[in-house]
Amino acid sequence: MMTVVFKNLQGGYMDLYVGNLPTNLDNQALKKLIGIYATPQSVKIIKDNGVSRGFGFVKVAEEEANAVIHGLNRKLLEGKRLCVRRSYKKNPQKKLFISKKWREKAAEKF
Numbered sequence: 001m002m003t004v005v006f007k008n009l010q011g012g013y014m015d016l017y018v019g020n021l022p023t024n025l026d027n028q029a030l031k032k033l034i035g036i037y038a039t040p041q042s043v044k045i046i047k048d049n050g051v052s053r054g055f056g057f058v059k060v061a062e063e064e065a066n067a068v069i070h071g072l073n074r075k076l077l078e079g080k081r082l083c084v085r086r087s088y089k090k091n092p093q094k095k096l097f098i099s100k101k102w103r104e105k106a107a108e109k110f
Contacts, residue, residue: 013041014065018072019055019083021045030056037071038064057087 018030031043038060045056060068065086073084 012062013059014062015087016058016060016065016068017055017083017085017087018058020080021052021054021056021082022078022080023052023054025052025077027056030058033072033077034058034060034068037067 018034021030025045027043027045030045031040034040034043041059041061043056043058046053058068069084069086072082075082
């Protein structure tokens with residue numbers, strides 16, 4: 001079995017993505033579930049109009065993150081297979097590169 005160790009994201013804590021959650025699961029239940037493997041610093045299930053979208057984010061100590069990932073990833077919860085992994089920030093849209101030549105031409109027109 002291969003062990004993956006993730007590096008620090010922010011000040012000793014790591015944000016984890018927890019996906020494919022049952023829709024009736026609330027923040028407290030997720031906190032209790034994560035609490036089996038680690039002490040969660042924060043838990044947030046993403047909702048739309050008060051209804052769970054089926055995923056959430058958990059912040060745990062960096063040292064405990066791997067225990068949570070290996071302990072819960074691909075485990076069944078109410079008939080749904082959980083997906084637990086390190087969360088990543090969404091990539092902001094890349095800025096369009098406009099050459100100096102084109103900027104000068106545009107400036108001339110205005």
